[in-house]
Amino acid sequence: MSDAGYDAVLFDLDGTVYHGTQVIPGAPETVTAVRDQGTAVRFVTNNASKAPADVVAHLKQLGLSADAEEVHTSAQAGAAVLGERLPEGAEVLVVGTESLADEVAAAGLKPVRKAGEAVAAVVQGHSPDNAWADLAEACLAIRAGALWVACNVDATLPSERGLLPGNGSMVAALRTATEVEPVVAGKPQPLLFETAARSAGADRPLVVGDRLDTDIAGALAAGLDVLCVLTGVATPATLVRAIPQERPTHLSADLTALSRPADELRVGPRPGWQVDEGDVLTVRGEGDRLDLLRALCAVAWRSGVTTVRAEGDTAGAALTRLGLA
Missing domain, CATH: 3.40.50.1000 (HAD superfamily/HAD-like)
Known part of the structure; x- marks a missing residue:
């Protein structure tokens, strides 16, 4: 591009x-x-579980070149939000990896793992080792009035085995237990x-x-x-x-x-495909199936109609391949 x-x-x-x-x-x-x-x-x-240097090492193992300065993580974003809102040296209860705790320390704050009267904030990021005990400490601190920062709220985490629970799923547990909404630092x-x-x-x-x-x-x-x-x-x-x-x-x-x-690659009309508006979007034509998706999205977004039907076997096959039949 x-x-x-x-x-x-x-x-x-x-x-x-x-x-x-x-x-x-x-x-x-x-x-x-x-x-x-x-x-x-x-x-x-x-993903707040790895430091930039660890992300670089992982990328290099997979055949990609990278420098730590090119990596931007939600752990860094979370620490930045805390640094803007808290005085230097304030205690922050960390629910996440040691690399997240390191980012908190680099922001001039004091990472801790237990709730107490001095805890000013809770920061939560993904870690495969996060457990009930970690959430319990965070729950106590948040209920006591601590600022709660979530590095991200992705409900799932893509893996080689499929979608796994992400940080957002753990955030949802704390949201239910505390009835508090976190400040989200990462995407979106x-x-x-x-x-x-x-x-x-x-x-x-x-x-x-x-x-x-x-x-x-x-x-x-x-x-x-x-x-x-x-x-x-x-x-x-x-x-x-x-x-x-x-x-x-x-x-x-x-x-x-x-x-x-x-x-x-732009969403919009594409050669070979026609999408007619109505109570149902009617697709006809032939061509690349992703071109059909680009054209279909443009019409669906404009009209608000998301039910689709095909006119002709070629269009029907394309919709089937897209999982939209």
């Missing part, structure tokens, strides 16, 4: 570049090609994207992500174009039904589409 004049590409990681320990095919080659075009690269992740808040773009010196960055309620919503909140890929959480069905705040500007099967002209 170099023809569109983007001066940086901000990549989501989980579900976009990799699934856990498995790289998504074509990701290393695509990131290298973006760099070779002279376009800045940043990795923007809602625009802070991570704004910080990443600023670090790259970018005036017109493109976001690439797989999740409507975080990647796409966060990019749009930051006023950025966004390419939604179908390698993670988003599906054709969720895209057709997407609310205005979660509608990407571009769609593709995976991030290898970055080598194609931007107009070919």
Whole structure:
């Protein structure tokens, strides 16, 4: 998409570049090609479990080059929010990994693991070791009036085995127990994207992500174009039904589409397909199935109609492949 004049590409990681320990095919080659075009690269992740250096090590194991300065995590965003709201040296109860605790310390605050009268805030990020005891300490602190910052609220976490419970699922447990809403630091808040773009010196960055309620919503909140890929959480069905705040500007099967002209990926009318409005959207024609999805989303978003039917076997087969029949 170099023809569109983007001066940086901000990549989501989980579900976009990799699934856990498995790289998504074509990701290393695509990131290298973006760099070779002279376009800045940043990795923007809602996963707060790893420090930037650990993210870099993981990327390198998967065949991607990266520097720690190119990585922006929701743990860093959470620590930044705490640093803005708390006095230096304030105690923060950490529900998450040691790398999250390190970010809290780097912000001039004191990370702790037990609730007490001196605890001024709770910060919660994903960790596979988070347990009931951790949530219990956080519950006590939040009920006592501590500021609650969630690094992110992703309900699920893409992995090589499928979707697993994400930090948002654990946040939901605390929300139920405390009847308090957390301050969310990561996506869909625009802070991570704004910080990443600023670090790259970018005036017109493109976001690439797989999740409507975080990647796409966060990019749009930051006023950025966004390419939604179908390698993670988003599906054709969720895209057709997407609310205005979660509608990407571009769609593709995976991030290898970055080598194609931007107009070919933009949501809107596409050659070969016709979508007629009514009580049901009627699809006819033939061509690439993702072109059909791009055309279908444009009409569904404009009309508010999300029920679809096909006219003809070719259109029916395309809808079936998209899971929309």
